[in-house]
Amino acid sequence: MVYKQILKDIEEELLILxxxxxxxxxxxxxxxxxxxxDMIFSGGKRLRPAMVLAASRFGQYDFEKVRQLAVSVELIHTATLIHDDIIDDSPLRRGIPTIQSRLGKDVAVFAGDFVFSKVFELYAFSEHFELLRIVAKVLHKICEGELKQREDLFNTNLTFKDYIFRIRRKTAMLFALSAELGARASKAPEKTVKALYKYGMNIGIAFQIVDDLLDFTSNNTQLGKPVGADIREGVITLPTIYALRHSKQKEYLKDILLNKRTDEAEIENAIEIVKNSGGLNYARCIAEKYVEKAQKSIEQLPDIPIKKVLVNISTLVTNRTK
Structure with missing residues (x-):
């Protein structure tokens, strides 16, 4: 769960969730x-539900009115993680065996579908049915992001623009949706809704950049999955894009990726090339810029206590280690 010192006003509500x-x-x-x-209890940060609750404070706040919306975004997140683990053949998630490694891919597919179906059931029997149109649109964008990632595997010609296009859909849109749902459910002014949506989108982009950065810097225990998984799977992330343009060994790195080398020594070499290229520092700087954009997008919002929570959440995104 999100760190207690950052939660403050919404800690008790998150525990109810x-x-x-x-x-x-x-x-x-x-x-x-x-x-x-086990997956629910395995240490998720609950950033998305926290954003629903925080955004709702900028309107006519009523916990009971946004409670299910906060649950819905975490259910969506959980379902996408289950499916991601199937695609990536991941043995671990948050340090525990994934559902697909425990029960097989076929069962995991149905488990992920089961959680997704719960999202639609939640909206169908709630007072927020009209928001389902927004949710459905975001879900298809998330799928596009995942498909784009598959389409771009081992593509060494990816640009910064390509990368941002992918992670906006794959990750950031769910953050933006979380902020938007909270604001709309509490009938916040449209200008406020748009500001919070931008905040969520920029935080989501920063979050994914840091996630891709941690793939190179964390250890297996911290990350809950093998370090360097992206390189092994051919997922070209921002640090690697930078290395492919600026490293003195960029041709060797390109050769490893294009030929889908599976030799562990060469995989380790590829990881070191990215680390030594300056790509990690570059990615962190870009993440910090998106955090700054997020904070700027809410500058004009009322200075209520929860605004500080949003600022603190944005700081947490770049400082996290897992």
């Missing part, structure tokens, strides 16, 4: 019952 999440993923099917619970 933990119980809600367990209730919504509950099932009589023993095969997936415990694995889904």
């Amino acid at each position: 933990e119980e809600d999440l367990l209730a919504w993923i509950d099932t009589d099917i023993d095969l997936i019952k415990q694995p889904l619970k």
Whole structure:
């Protein structure tokens, strides 16, 4: 969960959401019952629900009116993680065995679909049915982002623009949706909704850049998955894009990627080339710029206490280690 010192006003509400999440993923099917619970309890940051709750404070705040919306964005996030693990053949997620490694890809597909179906059930039986159109649009954009990532595997000609296009859809749109849902549900002014949407989008972009950075800098325990997984899988992220343009060994790096080398020594060489290129510092600087954009987008919002929480969340994004 998000660090307690940053949560402050919404800490108690997020704890209530933990119980809600367990209730919504509950099932009589023993095969997936415990694995889904384990995933929920495995240390998710709950940034997206926190953003729903924080954004809702800029309107006519009522926890009961936004409670289910906060649950919905975490359910969407959980379902996408389950499916991501299948695609990436990931053995670990947040330091514990993934559902696909425990039960097989076929069961994991259905588990992910089960969680997605709960999202639609939540909206169908809530007072926020009219927001489902916005949610559905974001879901198809998320799918486009994931498909674009698959399409671009081992593509050494990717540009910064290509990368941002992908991560906006793959990651940032769910952050933006979280902020927008909270603001709209509390009937905040349209100008405020747009400001919070921009905040969420920029925070989401920064979050994914840092995530891609951590793939090179964290250890297996911190990351909860093998270090250098992106290089191994051919996912070209911002540090690698930089190295492919500026490293003295860029041709060797390009050769490893284009030929999909699987030799562990060469994979390690590729990781070191990226590290030594300055790509990690470059990526961190870009992430910090997007955090600055996020903070600037909410400068004109009322100076209520929750605004400080949004600023603190943005700082957390660039300082995290996992």
